[in-house]
Amino acid sequence: MSELEAEIKRLIVTALKLEDLAPEDIGTEEPLFGDGLGLDSIDGLELGIALRKTYGLKIETANEELRQHFATVAALARFVAANRGVA
Amino acid sequence: MSAPTPILPPALLPLAALLAPGRPDGMVVAERAGEALTLGQLRRQVAAGAGWLRARGARRVLLATEDAWDFLACLLAVLHAGATAVLPPNAQPGTLAALAGEADLLLTAPPGGTATMPLAPLVAEECHLVFFTSGSTGDRKQLPKTLAQLQREVTVLEELWGARLGTARVLGMVSHQHIFGLTFRLLWPVMAGRPFAAHNHFAWEALVAALHGPTLAVVSPAHLARLEGLAPVPAGRAPLAIFTAGAPVPLAAARQCQALLGVLPTEIFGSTETGAIAWRHQQAEDTPWQALPGTELATREGGLLDIRSPNLAPGEVVHSADRVALTPGGFRFAGRADRIVKVEGKRVSLTALEADLAALPQVAAAALAVAGEALGALLVLHPAGRAELARLGRFRFERLLRRALAGTHEPSALPRCWRFLPALPLDPMGKRDRLALEALVAEAAPREAIVTALRPGDQAVELDLAVPASLHWFQGHFPGFAILPGVVQLHWAVAHARRHLGVTAQPTSAQVKFRRPIRPDDLLTLSLALARGRLAFSYRRDGEACSSGTLALA
Numbered sequence: 001m002s003e004l005e006a007e008i009k010r011l012i013v014t015a016l017k018l019e020d021l022a023p024e025d026i027g028t029e030e031p032l033f034g035d036g037l038g039l040d041s042i043d044g045l046e047l048g049i050a051l052r053k054t055y056g057l058k059i060e061t062a063n064e065e066l067r068q069h070f071a072t073v074a075a076l077a078r079f080v081a082a083n084r085g086v087a
Numbered sequence: 088m089s090a091p092t093p094i095l096p097p098a099l100l101p102l103a104a105l106l107a108p109g110r111p112d113g114m115v116v117a118e119r120a121g122e123a124l125t126l127g128q129l130r131r132q133v134a135a136g137a138g139w140l141r142a143r144g145a146r147r148v149l150l151a152t153e154d155a156w157d158f159l160a161c162l163l164a165v166l167h168a169g170a171t172a173v174l175p176p177n178a179q180p181g182t183l184a185a186l187a188g189e190a191d192l193l194l195t196a197p198p199g200g201t202a203t204m205p206l207a208p209l210v211a212e213e214c215h216l217v218f219f220t221s222g223s224t225g226d227r228k229q230l231p232k233t234l235a236q237l238q239r240e241v242t243v244l245e246e247l248w249g250a251r252l253g254t255a256r257v258l259g260m261v262s263h264q265h266i267f268g269l270t271f272r273l274l275w276p277v278m279a280g281r282p283f284a285a286h287n288h289f290a291w292e293a294l295v296a297a298l299h300g301p302t303l304a305v306v307s308p309a310h311l312a313r314l315e316g317l318a319p320v321p322a323g324r325a326p327l328a329i330f331t332a333g334a335p336v337p338l339a340a341a342r343q344c345q346a347l348l349g350v351l352p353t354e355i356f357g358s359t360e361t362g363a364i365a366w367r368h369q370q371a372e373d374t375p376w377q378a379l380p381g382t383e384l385a386t387r388e389g390g391l392l393d394i395r396s397p398n399l400a401p402g403e404v405v406h407s408a409d410r411v412a413l414t415p416g417g418f419r420f421a422g423r424a425d426r427i428v429k430v431e432g433k434r435v436s437l438t439a440l441e442a443d444l445a446a447l448p449q450v451a452a453a454a455l456a457v458a459g460e461a462l463g464a465l466l467v468l469h470p471a472g473r474a475e476l477a478r479l480g481r482f483r484f485e486r487l488l489r490r491a492l493a494g495t496h497e498p499s500a501l502p503r504c505w506r507f508l509p510a511l512p513l514d515p516m517g518k519r520d521r522l523a524l525e526a527l528v529a530e531a532a533p534r535e536a537i538v539t540a541l542r543p544g545d546q547a548v549e550l551d552l553a554v555p556a557s558l559h560w561f562q563g564h565f566p567g568f569a570i571l572p573g574v575v576q577l578h579w580a581v582a583h584a585r586r587h588l589g590v591t592a593q594p595t596s597a598q599v600k601f602r603r604p605i606r607p608d609d610l611l612t613l614s615l616a617l618a619r620g621r622l623a624f625s626y627r628r629d630g631e632a633c634s635s636g637t638l639a640l641a
Contacts, residue, residue: 021482038486040498042431045313048290052316060296064120067289 005077012073015050016043028073036072044070051076056085099245099278101238103209106130106163116277117156118256119285124156129163134206135199136164140192142202147171147217149190151178155263155273156285160197162216166234167206171215176227176359178264181494189217189229211235218266220359220434227439230359233400240362240398241275243379247366248328248353249279255301255327257283258294260310266359267332271305291317303328306352309431309499311340317347325349332357333432335420341369356420358434360405362398365417375414386413391424430462433500440496447491449475454511455502456524463528464488464502467510476507504528509608510553512537532559536579536611541587547616548587552579556607571605576634580624584615590622592640599636603628 009023012032016039030036033044047070051057057080061069069079100110105126112127140148148165150172152158165172173190175182183193214234219227257276261268276283281303288294291314294304304326311331325348332355336344345351356365356376364384365376378384383395390412394405408425411418423429426437437455444453444464449472454465466488468476476484485505492501512523520538527533536552554571561569577597584590605611609628616623625635 018482020480025480025482035490038483038490040489042309042313042499042503044290045310048292049313049315057292057316058318059292061292062120062296063286063289063293066293070289 002077004081005073008073008076008080011050011054012039012047016046026073030072032070032072032076051080055080055083057083058085059083098249098280099242100280101211102163102274102278103211103214103234103238105277106133106167106206107208114280115282117159117283117285119154119156123282124285129160130206131203132160132197132199133163133167134203135201136160136197137167137204137206138202139198139200140164140168140170141204142200143192145170145192147173147190147192149173149175149183149186149193151175151183151193151195151264153178153195154285155259155268155283155287157196158263158269159273159277161194164197165194166209166214167204171217173217174219174264174269176219176264177262177497179494179497185227185495186219209234211238218359236398236400237270237274237362238278240270241278243381243397244270244275244363245279246380252279252281252303252327253301255281255303256297257281257303257305258288258297258326259284259305260288260294261305261307262287266362267355267357268305270362271330271332271355295320298324298326302326303330304348305330307331307432308334308336308340311336311344311352314340314343314347319347320349322349328353330355331432332363333434334429336369338369338372358405358407361394361396361407364394364396364398367417373419375417375419377417384411384413384418386411389424390421392418428457428462430457431499433497435462435496435500440492440500440502443492443495444488447488448472449488452511454519454524456521456528458504458525458529461504461528462502463504463506463524465506465508465511465524465527467508473507481505481507506555506557508537508553508555508557509610510537510539513539513541515541515543527555532557532562534559535582539610543587544616546588546618547614548583549615550583550587550613552611552613554605554607554609554611558607561607569607573599573601573634576601576605576626577636577638580613580615580622581638583613584617584622584624588615588617588622590617590640592620594622594638595641596639597636599634601634603631603633605633 005028009026013021013023026037032039069075110126112125114126115123116126116129117124148170150161152161162172175186211234216232218230220230257272259272263269263273272283298320306329308331329350329352331352336352336354341352351368354367355363357363363379364382365378367374367376381397385393387393390410392407392409392411394407408423410421410424428435428437441453441455444450449468450466451469452467456463489501506527512520514520533555536554538550539553540551542549560572560575581594612627614625620640622638622640626633
């Protein structure tokens with residue numbers, strides 16, 4: 001697991017205030033939404049804020065593509081690595 | 088009194104006449120992932136769908152689709168087949184199952200076959216739709232409406248904003264299954280010739296990517312409260328309007344919306360019963376709501392709002408549970424008068440949700456409380472539920488419960504804060520102690536035990552206490568080894584003596600005997616008695632003393 005993936009797991013736990021979930025309990029390839037970790041649409045919006053604030057992401061991405069980038073921690077890490085700006 | 092007869096603005100086409108000959112097949116009605124969807128496609132889908140429904144003799148059809156275009160095609164097919172459209176409050180499988188008895192068919196995508204039906208214009212007054220809303224007792228209430236009512240609502244909206252919106256594309260982040268989304272994302276755009284996006288946008292970044300040319304957006308207050316960090320949209324690409332409904336938008340969020348997206352949100356006030364009745368641009372704290380043209384407002388006893396509107400059946404008055412103060416041309420909103428709360432803009436019946444929580448197999452008793460913005464669930468678990476909690480950990484156990492409820496409730500309307508308690512707090516009257524519940528939601532690690540019964544005596548009082556495992560004083564201990572510190576036991580004894588025996592003096596000295604440790608989830612009885620300037624206390628569990636002593640008061 002890369003350092004960025006570990007960082008994103010920590011970000012998910014702190015930004016979404018997931019009481020009693022350790023970052024390392026989130027699977028890198030586990031689906032974040034739906035039947036995986038079980039995040040919902042409001043969590044998605046909160047995660048969006050955290051990514052914008054932490055990594056200075058300033059991106060516009062077509063709907064389906066953005067959904068793919070948010071699918072797992074691994075996908076998010078690739079997306080952040082390719083798009084990170086100056087926070 | 089009669090509602091004024093709306094005059095159709097020249098550009099507005101009744102939905103009832105949408106498919107009648109005259110409009111070209113090539114007219115763009117919607118877009119999906121950049122592809123135009125045309126009137127010709129809609130005509131073919133509706134003719135095939137109506138033929139399919141007619142062949143099955145469908146009378147009442149439940150509609151639940153992911154995609155707004157599919158919904159429009161299904162709705163028109165149902166109405167052209169002469170059937171009633173039944174609109175579930177959400178598309179969760181459990182809701183659909185519960186409503187199965189209300190309809191003889193469920194459509195989740197436009198049906199079709201070779202049998203088509205010629206599409207005669209509809210008579211809007213004879214097209215029936217059934218909506219649902221949760222009543223204050225938690226029951227589901229049916230709300231029948233005609234297409235004519237919905238068209239009258241759109242007419243008012245177009246009168247007010249149509250000229251400004253031109254042929255803007257309509258983007259959205261709210262479901263068309265709700266009346267607000269249905270009217271603003273779907274019916275109004277179709278009637279006014281504005282192409283609507285068939286898909287909801289997943290996040291702000293995706294909606295912003297679609298802002299080119301004239302646009303408007305339909306979003307929820309939950310979205311507007313989560314704009315932080317978004318890059319400002321260049322002035323030339325700002326949407327012409329952003330409509331939102333469900334709950335008042337916080338002023339800071341309205342201002343942030345203007346700064347980042349270039350327009351103040353146009354907030355719509357309404358309900359499933361009434362449709363849109365008022366609007367505002369929030370310029371300052373608590374900007375009053377302006378009644379929509381043709382809406383007549385009055386208050387009855389208790390400051391509750393009564394509504395007459397062209398959206399309603401002729402002569403109908405809706406007696407709402409909204410507390411308001413009337414202003415010239417509108418009102419200020421002062422909250423609901425029943426156990427309905429708004430969570431992320433969604434109407435939640437606390438009564439209904441509590442009943443559903445209590446019905447989960449893991450749960451022995453359930454209560455809900457709202458603290459600040461957060462809806463919290465306070466649960467007492469059965470032993471099997473406790474074992475499952477210990478095995479899965481709190482987060483995954485919570486999500487398991489959320490998934491169990493996702494069958495009947497939308498995720499955003501579910502509790503975001505979960506507390507597992509040994510018992511629910513009761514007030515001295517033996518009723519749920521609302522303030523104690525709210526405090527438990529607000530604080531992840533409470534510092535006090537839960538009072539489940541209180542028996543006053545002469546200069547004495549006896550309390551039943553439940554000791555939450557989440558107690559602040561247990562944190563940092565290994566599970567199974569946590570014990571309640573003696574100093575906390577003394578502190579609680581004094582605190583309850585202040586509350587219930589009117590003690591104001593400070594303890595100066597103590598004589599205490601600790602016999603048995605007090606552990607998480609213990610159920611205790613605390614006895615307090617005042618005599619000769621001393622407070623005697625004892626904590627007992629199952630009749631056995633855990634600790635006892637006396638405190639000298641000065």
